Amino acid sequence: MIEPSTLQIDGQTGEMTGDMTGKLTGKLTGVSGSYRKWLSETRGTYLDQGACDALLAQGQDRLIYTVAALSQPGQDLLFGTTTIEPGRIGDEYHMTRGHFHANAAMGEIYYTQSGEGLLLLQNRAGEIRTQPMRPGACNHIPPGWAHRSVNLGDGRLVFFYTCNLAAGNEYAEILTRGIGQRVLCRNGRPVIEPWS
Numbered sequence: 200m201i202e203p204s205t206l207q208i209d210g211q212t213g214e215m216t217g218d219m220t221g222k223l224t225g226k227l228t229g230v231s232g233s234y235r236k237w238l239s240e241t242r243g244t245y246l247d248q249g250a251c252d253a254l255l256a257q258g259q260d261r262l263i264y265t266v267a268a269l270s271q272p273g274q275d276l277l278f279g280t281t282t283i284e285p286g287r288i289g290d291e292y293h294m295t296r297g298h299f300h301a302n303a304a305m306g307e308i309y310y311t312q313s314g315e316g317l318l319l320l321q322n323r324a325g326e327i328r329t330q331p332m333r334p335g336a337c338n339h340i341p342p343g344w345a346h347r348s349v350n351l352g353d354g355r356l357v358f359f360y361t362c363n364l365a366a367g368n369e370y371a372e373i374l375t376r377g378i379g380q381r382v383l384c385r386n387g388r389p390v391i392e393p394w395s
């Protein structure tokens with residue numbers, strides 16, 4: 200039987216501390232940990248490949264986001280934080296890769312703690328939805344919707360997530376087809392533009 204526990208989440212950084220987490224470093228192993236995604240690992244996500252290549256050629260690889268998670272054998276829920284650094288690649292705001300859940304019957308909850316962003320969703324039929332992410336906003340991602348979060352602000356976007364441990368992340372379709380909307384900076388403001 201799993202013992203109850205309490206974690207403390209720093210809403211400005213997404214760091215989780217508590218009696219079970221220890222030091223959240225290294226790859227997710229199904230127990231607890233965190234991983235970081237750098238531009239060099241997510242360059243295919245962005246519209247402006249030239250801007251990506253220029254940054255990388257200049258030695259300006261950068262941290263895009265950090266995911267922390269806590270889970271342990273026998274646990275039903277996976278939960279943790281995602282922290283997206285502020286910035287743009289070309290005109291496009293920093294974002295996560297985006298994924299469907301491998302288990303199509305399982306959804307997810309996001310709860311934004313700090314920053315300002317957008318949640319882009321797309322189902323298998325290609326229908327698109329957009330939801331706001333701001334402190335206190337709780338997003339329901341129903342089963343069957345791929346989800347990508349975008350940081351629109353000048354500071355970090357930090358959100359708590361929880362889903363079934365068996366949900367699983369499936370990236371193939373979003374990697375090949377993309378999500379049919381991009382969030383670009385136009386005249387200093389974020390604009391959602393259709394993309395195919």
Ligand code: S6P
Binds near residue numbers: 298307348362
């Ligand atoms: C997992 C949950 C988040 C994302 C994270 C990174 O179900 O939705 O932890 O994994 O925000 O997103 P992605 O699409 O790059 O894995």
Ligand code: ZN
Binds near residue numbers: 307
């Ligand atoms: Zn997910």
